[in-house]
Structure formats: structure tokens, C-alpha cells
Amino acid sequence: MTSEAYSIEGGDFEGAGSASRQLKEHLKKVGVNPKAIRRAVIAAYEAEMNVVIYAHRGVMEVTFLPGCLDVHVRDEGPGIPDLARAMEEGFSTATAEVRALGFGAGMGLPNIQRNSDHFSVHTEAGKGTDVHFTVQFEPMRLGRGVVHSIAIHPDRCRHCLRCLPVCPTQATRVRPEGPQILGHLCIDCTACLAACEPAALVQKGIAEVPTPAAHTVLILPDPLLYQFGPAISPQQVLAEIRRLGFRHVRLHSSWEASLRQAVLDHERSGATRRPVISPVCPAVVNLIETRFPSLIDHLAPFLTPVDAALSQLDGRHTVVVVSCPAQRTSAQTRSGQGKVDITSSRNLLSQLLPRLQHGVSSSMAAVHWGDRAPQTPPEILQASGLTHVLDLLDTIENGLLGEIPVVELLACDQGCFGSPAYRENAFLSAMRARNQNHQDTEPASSVRRESPYRPRQGMRLDQDMGAAVRKLAQIDQLVRKLPGRDCGACGSPSCMALAEDVVLGRVPLSACVYLPPDQETST
Amino acid sequence: MNVKQLAETLGARLLTPDSPDAEIEHVFAGDRISDLLNRATPRSLLVTNLTGSQVIRLAELMDVPAICFLNDAAPSPEAMGELGESQTIFLVSPLGMFETCGRLYPWFAQEVESGA
Numbered sequence: 001m002t003s004e005a006y007s008i009e010g011g012d013f014e015g016a017g018s019a020s021r022q023l024k025e026h027l028k029k030v031g032v033n034p035k036a037i038r039r040a041v042i043a044a045y046e047a048e049m050n051v052v053i054y055a056h057r058g059v060m061e062v063t064f065l066p067g068c069l070d071v072h073v074r075d076e077g078p079g080i081p082d083l084a085r086a087m088e089e090g091f092s093t094a095t096a097e098v099r100a101l102g103f104g105a106g107m108g109l110p111n112i113q114r115n116s117d118h119f120s121v122h123t124e125a126g127k128g129t130d131v132h133f134t135v136q137f138e139p140m141r142l143g144r145g146v147v148h149s150i151a152i153h154p155d156r157c158r159h160c161l162r163c164l165p166v167c168p169t170q171a172t173r174v175r176p177e178g179p180q181i182l183g184h185l186c187i188d189c190t191a192c193l194a195a196c197e198p199a200a201l202v203q204k205g206i207a208e209v210p211t212p213a214a215h216t217v218l219i220l221p222d223p224l225l226y227q228f229g230p231a232i233s234p235q236q237v238l239a240e241i242r243r244l245g246f247r248h249v250r251l252h253s254s255w256e257a258s259l260r261q262a263v264l265d266h267e268r269s270g271a272t273r274r275p276v277i278s279p280v281c282p283a284v285v286n287l288i289e290t291r292f293p294s295l296i297d298h299l300a301p302f303l304t305p306v307d308a309a310l311s312q313l314d315g316r317h318t319v320v321v322v323s324c325p326a327q328r329t330s331a332q333t334r335s336g337q338g339k340v341d342i343t344s345s346r347n348l349l350s351q352l353l354p355r356l357q358h359g360v361s362s363s364m365a366a367v368h369w370g371d372r373a374p375q376t377p378p379e380i381l382q383a384s385g386l387t388h389v390l391d392l393l394d395t396i397e398n399g400l401l402g403e404i405p406v407v408e409l410l411a412c413d414q415g416c417f418g419s420p421a422y423r424e425n426a427f428l429s430a431m432r433a434r435n436q437n438h439q440d441t442e443p444a445s446s447v448r449r450e451s452p453y454r455p456r457q458g459m460r461l462d463q464d465m466g467a468a469v470r471k472l473a474q475i476d477q478l479v480r481k482l483p484g485r486d487c488g489a490c491g492s493p494s495c496m497a498l499a500e501d502v503v504l505g506r507v508p509l510s511a512c513v514y515l516p517p518d519q520e521t522s523t
Numbered sequence: 524m525n526v527k528q529l530a531e532t533l534g535a536r537l538l539t540p541d542s543p544d545a546e547i548e549h550v551f552a553g554d555r556i557s558d559l560l561n562r563a564t565p566r567s568l569l570v571t572n573l574t575g576s577q578v579i580r581l582a583e584l585m586d587v588p589a590i591c592f593l594n595d596a597a598p599s600p601e602a603m604g605e606l607g608e609s610q611t612i613f614l615v616s617p618l619g620m621f622e623t624c625g626r627l628y629p630w631f632a633q634e635v636e637s638g639a
Contacts (some may be wrong), residue, residue: 045584107557
């Protein structure tokens with residue numbers, strides 16, 4: 001059982017409502033369902049306004065009990081002379097000034113009663129009033145447990161801290177024993193992998209390229225075809241892959257194209273809120289579920305391209321080559337029946353490199369210039385790179401994007417071309433892909449998601465709501481003591497993250513290098 | 524219905540940036556905070572003569588997408604300063620409550636409710 005208290009100033013019409021607003025923020029962080037938040041906020045606001053209108057000062061005390069919110073609003077004021085009349089709708093003793101502000105309609109106490117499950121008033125003339133109500137709630141339903149595909153080699157870590165500021169969800173930590181990733185926050189993008197020069201953080205263990213059977217299908221990310229300099233055409237790379245024994249090769253871009261068409265059609269149907277966000281990049285889908293749950297309504301209900309490919313080729317032995325941890329995680333959750341093998345672009349590249357590098361002269365004449373790739377349709381806003389993706393998601397969340405029908409957001413620069421799995425510069429290989437465009441001509445179709453998108457645990461501090469509230473208060477208190485430099489020297493990405501780590505017992509407060517030693521033991 | 528269409532219907536001006544996400548499904552008109560509080564939802568337009576900071580707070584508290592003020596009377600700049608991170612869109616109708624609601628009525632049919 002834990003409590004919070006918010007003070008209320010009588011007569012302060014300008015500051016009025018702030019206790020209810022703080023209560024609302026806390027209820028959201030604790031994970032109370034929206035309907036209960038609404039009822040609690042209405043009841044709390046009415047009770048708060050009664051203090052502002054009639055009393056000198058008061059306090060709102062909120063106690064979280066299992067499945068129930070218990071609120072007392074106590075004030076030092078004149079008390080209510082005739083409680084029975086005050087409970088009648090429309091009865092009010094408010095002054096004309098107060099009524100002019102829209103208050104004093106005689107609806108306050110009835111309104112609290114209507115929006116609570118238990119309600120009582122104790123009042124004493126000349127002393128004050130205690131309005132007591134409870135609101136029952138159920139915890140918000142959350143998505144399944146989260147798996148991710150980043151492996152850690154602690155022995156390689158140089159404690160350079162570069163992985164801390166790059167993570168879009170503050171999931172990375174650098175401890176004396178090496179880097180850590182908070183699995184419930186990790187969105188499987190490549191930000192920390194790209195920042196980690198000594199490869200202490202890498203894509204999780206992936207089998208070597210398996211030996212193909214005659215009927216095996218290889219699903220290949222397009223950037224892989226453009227990694228060998230201007231003199232090697234995609235056709236040459238494909239010929240080399242065929243020599244490895246893969247006779248049937250499909251490209252990710254086929255399913256990207258069919259997804260794009262499906263999202264455009266879906267947008268015209270009006271079934272999803274504008275701008276419709278295409279689930280083309282699994283890391284961006286994870287990012288939205290983790291940090292932008294309010295945008296889940298904007299995600300088009302289709303499988304990501306790799307998932308769609310696997311679901312379409314179901315039943316055949318398939319080797320899927322993935323460019324990033326997010327692709328690996330989602331491919332792995334679909335590879336149940338043992339007919340799918342997952343390997344990384346890196347593994348395939350290291351097999352191809354020695355075969356393709358030697359003895360090739362770089363003559364432009366040797367380059368096969370295919371048709372230029374089709375341009376992005378005018379109704380699609382495409383953006384790549386985490387900085388821009390985060391900025392645009394913020395813009396969409398704030399409702400400021402304007403009339404854009406569809407957005408395609410890619411976590412890596414130039415999409416998969418920018419994954420650290422590839423050696424060639426993202427812009428260069430993407431340009432080459434546009435100019436020497438090679439497409440696979442076999443049919444590919446988009447696939448509807450059978451399960452809805454779900455917000456991830458993310459912000460929530462504890463499965464138990466009472467415990468979450470208690471921890472929230474401790475974090476609030478602790479963060480005020482910290483220097484606010486967000487320097488990362490403690491190994492957590494920000495002072496707020498350190499406060500959370502300390503309260504959740506992940507690390508001692510002494511990790512902060514700026515805090516005077518005498519304060520270290522005080523929490 | 525989006526806010527742009529609403530503003531055109533009323534000849535109202537916008538005090539805050541429009542948001543294409545704001546979808547209005549019903550309208551509630553009234554001048555008492557308790558009534559507004561009870562009827563406000565994340566899909567409602569509130570129509571009111573109140574222009575104090577309290578109604579702005581209320582909109583933020585209840586995640587109301589848009590408020591329409593009346594008689595060309597906008598909230599004071601101080602009250603607008605309360606906005607903070609609120610995403611509520613503010614419209615000012617040149618008309619009074621009767622005519623404003625009258626023009627909105629055909630768009631929302633039974634969904635217009637008038638404050639007692």
C-alpha cells in the first residue's frame with residue numbers, strides 16, 4: 001500500500017487542477033486502464049475545485065490498493081452546513097464570481113459520486129471537510145514478453161560509453177563487468193551495434209550459411225547485391241550465390257513492394273488513422289510499440305516484408321538472410337517448424353568476398369545498367385536514420401505532420417543499406433541499387449497481421465501497481481539529487497535512467513561520479 | 524469530421540495549430556465546468572462561453588481534441604499561456620452559442636447535446 005499527497009491552495013483559480021493533473025500522470029505511469037483514469041480524474045477534479053472554491057487550503061491523498069484507488073480530499077475550511085442539500089444536483093452556495101467561471105453549478109458532489117465506486121463526506125462546521133472516494137480499476141493489458149537479438153561479449157568492452165546516448169529507448173547500460181541491455185526496452189535496431197567499435201555488442205548468434213538442398217529457397221536482402229564495388233553487377237553476385245548451391249533466390253524488395261502497394265490501398269480504404277505508418281521496418285514497429293504507443297493506431301495491419309516472405313513460402317526449406325537484429329527476431333518467431341534457417345548478411349558476405357574480389361578490373365563498360373528503380377510514389381513520405389525517424393514520430397504524435405497519407409520509416413540510414421552488417425557506404429550502395437536495379441520477377445504478396453499491435457511494458461516500473469507507485473515516488477525524489485548532466489559516466493544513459501536503475505536495484509547510487517560521498521547512503 | 528471542416532462551417536478562426544489527427548465525433552455545448560467535465564471525451568468538441576484558464580486546464584486534463592469559444596471572444600493571452608504541452612485545438616466562432624450549435628447540428632445529427 002502506498003500513498004501520494006498533492007497540496008491544494010484555496011482561492012487559487014489559476015493553479016487549480018494541478019493536483020488532478022499530477023494524479024493523471026501517475027495513473028498513466030502505473031498502468032491503470034484509461035476508463036478508470038477518466039473516472040478518477042473527473043472525481044478528483046471536482047473534489048479539488050471544491051477546496052479551491054470554498055476552503056483555505058487542502059490536500060489530496062491518494063492511496064493505491066490492489067485493484068482500487070482510494071482518494072481523500074481534506075480541507076481546512078468552513079465545512080458544509082447542510083450536507084443533504086449539498087448532495088442535491090443544482091444546489092450551490094457559490095458566489096456570483098465563482099459561477100461566472102463556470103463553477104458552483106451544484107454538480108460537484110453528485111459528479112464525484114457518479115464517477116466513483118464508493119463515496120462519503122465527513123464535514124464539521126468551522127473545521128473542514130473530508131471527501132472520500134474510491135475508484136476500482138484493472139491493470140492495462142500488455143503485450144507478450146519481448147525477445148531481442150543482440151548478443152554481448154563483455155570481454156571485448158572498452159567502457160567507451162558510446163552505446164549509451166545512441167539508444168533510442170535508453171536500453172543500454174555500461175557496467176564494470178561490461179555492457180548490458182534491458183531486454184524489455186530493446187527495439188532491436190542497430191544503433192548500439194554501429195556505435196560499438198570493439199564488437200562487444202553484436203547481432204545474436206546466427207548459424208553459418210547452411211548447405212542448400214535442391215529445393216531450398218534463399219531470401220536475400222537487396223543491399224547484399226551492391227557490396228562489391230561498381231565493377232560487380234548484381235547479376236554477378238547472384239551467379240556466385242548460385243555457385244554456392246542456391247538455385248532459387250528471392251529478394252526482400254519483392255515483399256517490400258507488395259507491402260507498399262497494400263499500405264497504399266489500405267490508406268485509401270480509410271480503415272487506419274492518417275498518416276498510415278507502413279510496418280516496413282520491424283525496428284520501427286518495435287519503437288512505436290515501446291516509445292510511441294499512442295501511434296499504434298497509425299500502423300497498417302500487415303506483416304513486415306521478411307515475415308510476409310516466410311509466411312508465403314511456408315512449408316519449403318527456406319534460408320532467410322537478415323540484415324539486422326530486428327529482422328532476425330521476427331524471422332525467428334516465425335521459424336517454428338524447423339524448415340527455416342536464419343543466417344546473417346555478414347556470414348554470406350564473408351563467403352562471397354574472396355570469390356568476388358580478386359582479379360576484377362573496375363571498368364564502367366563492364367557494368368550492367370538495368371532499368372532505374374521505380375520512384376517513391378508522391379503520397380509516401382519516406383525517411384531513414386533513427387534521428388529523423390524519432391523526429392517524425394514526435395511530429396506525428398504532436399499532430400503536426402499535416403496531410404501526408406503514408407509514411408515509410410526506416411531505422412537505418414537509407415533503410416537496410418545502412419545496417420552495420422554491410423561494409424559499403426549506405427548512400428553509395430543505395431545509389432547503385434537505384435541505378436543497376438535488379439528485381440526478382442516472381443510473385444510476392446502482402447500478408448495481413450492476425451494479431452493486433454500491442455504496447456510494450458516500456459515505462460511501467462513494476463507488475464504490481466502499488467509497488468510501481470512507490471518506486472515512481474522514489475525516482476522523483478532521487479532524480480532531484482542528481483546533477484542532471486546526463487553524462488553517462490555512471491554507465492546509465494541519463495540521470496533519470498540512473499535514478500530508475502538505483503530504485504529498481506540494478507546499481508548503487510555511488511555509481512554517480514558527481515554526487516558527494518555523504519549523500520550516497522541517504523536513500 | 525475534422526477541425527478544418529468545422530472551422531469552415533462556422534467561419535471560425537484557429538488560435539492554435541490544426542492537427543489532422545483530431546477527429547470530432549460529437550459536440551457538447553455548455554457553460555458549467557461540471558457538465559463539460561462529464562461530457563468531455565478524446566473525440567469531443569466542447570462549445571462554451573467560458574474563456575478562463577480553468578476550461579483550458581479541463582481540456583488538457585480530459586484530452587479533449589478541440590474547444591470552440593463563442594462571440595469572437597478568445598481566452599486572454601495569460602490563459603493561453605496555460606497551454607503548455609496541451610494538444611487541444613482552440614477555435615473562436617464569431618457566432619453565439621445558439622447559431623454556432625445550429626450550424627453544427629446537421630453535421631452531427633443526434634450527436635449534438637446541449638448543456639442544461
